[in-house]
Amino acid sequence: MKLPTDIIEGKQKFTMVGFLADRADIVIAKSNQMMLRITPCTDYPDSIDPTNLPPKINVFVSHNSLYYEDDESDDEESRIDSAYREFQNKWFVSTPNFAYNEDRQRLFVTAYDAHVTARNSEFDLNTIKLIEFPIYESTHEHNRPITQYEFEKALIAGKVVGNNPLWPSNANDVPRGIIWRNTTTSMSLYTNIQSQTNTPTGFSYASDNRSFQRVALGFDDSEWQENFIEFEGIPIAYVPSDVFLKYEKQAASFTPEKSDANDDTLVVQSIQNTRKPIDAPSEASTDKADVSSSIRSRTTTSDKQGSFIMDFQRQTQQMGLHYDLRDLINFHTAMESDGLVILSGLSGTGKSQLVRAYAKALGLIIGDSQSSQSSKKLCFVPVRPFWADDSDLLGYADMVNNVYRPGDSGLVDTLVSANEHKDQLFIVVFDEMNLARVEHYFSQFLSVLEMPLSSRYIRLYNSQLKTRLYNSQQYPDHIAIRDNVLFVGTVNTDESTFQFSDKVLDRSNVISLHILPFNKEYKVADETAISSEQGELTTSEYRALGNQDDKKPLTQKEKSLLWDLHVTLNEEDRNLGIGWRIVHQIDSFVRNLPEIDDGVSRGEAIDLQLVQRILTKVRGSQEQLHDLLGTGKEPGKLIQVLDKYTDISTFEQSRLLLTQKTQELTLYGFTM
Structure with a gap:
């Protein structure tokens, strides 16, 4: 040959x-x-x-x-x-x-x-054929589409729509479709592509008489979302051919159109909400103008994100809880950014109650109701010190009696219910989660949370046992973890708990709540000030609260800050540094940040993310960290990096944390 x-x-x-x-x-x-x-x-x-x-x-x-x-x-x-x-x-x-x-x-x-x-085990490997599509999304490269409207104008005009270095450049290798992606669960598929042209600046496409067709794909398109395969860092999507053919038939001709609300947003579809809009104040709320006036005066009724923060603060006040507004914004933004959110602090600072107030603001529980329906949507899992693997949390297959026995925590029932009600939100709270080693009992979840949405599955038992278990219909061998499930952990820091490994910290936003002064008078919101007509937020409505500012991803200067921090950490310890996962999640946090006066500024958000995502891993002996942290009199290498980027932030919280770690090194010879 x-x-x-x-x-x-x-x-x-x-x-x-x-x-x-x-x-x-x-x-x-x-x-x-x-x-x-x-x-x-x-x-x-x-x-x-x-x-x-x-x-x-x-x-x-x-x-x-x-x-x-x-x-x-x-x-x-x-x-x-x-x-x-x-x-x-x-x-x-x-x-x-x-x-x-x-x-x-x-x-x-x-x-x-x-x-x-x-890989989803339900795929039939004997017949499956995957169709691949290049993905394009907002970029700040010169002369490239930033919005979907600009993308469609360029597509129809036969202009370059973007570059995709992993797509074959030969003119014969025309894709069956191309994708413009706004968010993880919001994208559009374009079909009827007849030819492609690759130039040094990127790809352009052509269709007969410019008759491209489009189908908008959102969270409700569950078959598409569940079968959508993507690999981190690769701008290509893969979908089974039968799923593609189904959605290809739904594609229709279109005209690029800007929305009235925002010239940079394309009108794809109009979603009619049956419940009262979140930004419409009730009569009760207008009668209580003094409650949360500090927020109301700074937000408009069109700002759903700000209105939700306002209602969240009212819920905490009505429950007799007192939190810094910045902590509430920080917590909400971290929850929107996916992954695991860990609330840390002294015992009695209201970590668990904060999550309950958040669930009330979302409409998941009403009043002090502890009905089975409410408890399934807000599932508190008390962690036990003896938990050694995920069978303690999820349960096991009892082959003596041929039945699956879920764990006592109720977590499995919550996950099953979340799969049955995809557009309803669920919150799972691991209370005092560091009483046992998180990386042992939570191992499956740690792996799943970093995967694409279509690949998030928790295995309960071996699929070969499915036909032998009497309750396998109620408890399948695997459960999908969708984006309607939010995970929170609460931790105390004392001698009875375990430290988090870097594997856990890499996947978590660790938030330390601030304690407000005891000697200050705080207003308590009247229960009638909180609108009960607002109803429960659906998953799609909750996800729509964020991503309002897709035009503000991390800037090159902000990425340079992260890179300099990575190099500085990695030079001292090869096990320290900043991976792409953390960069993407910091970017997601910044994009979701609500714009509220006297709230959290962009610079403060970057500072918080350094504290919550990066500096938590700086720990060890004086010999290891001396150069990084300095001596107190002489600034360490990390402070020197921050000093180079004062135009981004003052880094107040990062400097406080580094000062604290330096003092611990001096006093104890190590820092945790």
Whole structure:
């Protein structure tokens, strides 16, 4: 066999997605390295004849960032069994590398940059075929569309809509569709694309008589959202062909149109709310003008985000609780930004009550009701010190009586209910969550929360046991974790608790609540001042509160600050630094930040995120941290970095925390 003319050796400029079909596809090579033979479920580009290629892609475990450690000292069968358990329910994405061996006259396809994400076990691997689409979204690159309106104008005019370095540039490799994404759950699919042109500045597309078609996809399009596959850092989406065909039929002609409310927002669809709008004040609330006047005077009725914060503060006041307004804004913004929110502080500072007030503001519970319906939507899970793995939390399959026994916490029932009611919000609170080691009993959730929404599944028991358990219909073998479930933890810091590992801190916003002065008089809101007509917020309404300022992602200067902090931390300790996950989540926090006068400014938000996401991991001995923290008289390297970016923020909270850690080093020789 000679090298086919359509094959160019080396690393290709496209991606392939596949899966590990069988245990026999795991091979231990002569070099003792483990190799996985991945079965592709996306097509090669049209410019390449697939009959010239081997049927599977070789992935060497040691050459890729698969977050799996192969113990080469173990026997082969044990190594293969372990790898199969790890990868049998994963998707693989890679950029193929073509290599031709003249001696053997064979063409090899190998991947050296493979990534994995969880795979929904309900996919039929015998028939599945994935369709891939390039993703475009708001960017601040020169002469690129910032809004969906600008994107559509450029698309119809045949102008460059953006660059996608992982999409094949050959004119024959026309996508079945392209995606413009506003948020994680709000995007539009464009079809009827006849040709593509790739220039040094990016891609443009053409359609017969410019007759592109569009279908808007939101949170309610559950089939699309559940089957939408995406890998971090790769601007390409993958969807099963049958799902694509269903939505392709719904696509229709369109005209780019700006909304009346905001010239930068495209009118995609009008959502009619059956409940009273959140920004419409009730008669009771207008009679109580003195309650939360500090917020009301600063927000307009059109500002739903600000109106919600106002109602949230009224709820805390009515419950006799007193919090700094900035803490309420910080907590709400962190909750909107996904991940795990951890409330830290002295015992008795009202951490659990704050979550209850938040649930009341969302309409999840009314008054002091403790009905079963209310408790399912606000699930408090008291953590036990003896919890060692997730079976203590989730339960187990009792094979003596052939029944699944959920944990006593009620968490599984809450998650099942959340799956049945996708547009209803649920809050899960892990009370005193550091009484046991979080990374042990919460391990599945830590992995799931960093995955794309379509891949978030918690496994309750082995799927092979499903037919043997009497209550498997009530409790399926796996449960999807959707974005209608919000996770909160409360922690105390004393000798009876465990420290958080970096794995937990990487996925969490750790918020320390401020205690207000005891000797100050505080107003208590009358219960009638809080509108009961407002009703319960749905998931889509809650998600619509945030992302109001998509045009303000992290700036280059702010990213430079994060990079300088990363370099400074990493030079001192290779285990310290800032990963892409944290950068994306800080960006999400800043985008969701409510704009309220005397609230939290952008600079203060950046400062809070440094404290809550990065500086929490700065801990250790004086020998380790001396250069980073300094001596008190001489500023450490971290303070020196902050001093370079005073035009971004004063970094008041970061400086206070670093000063505290420096004092701990001086007094105790270490900091926690």
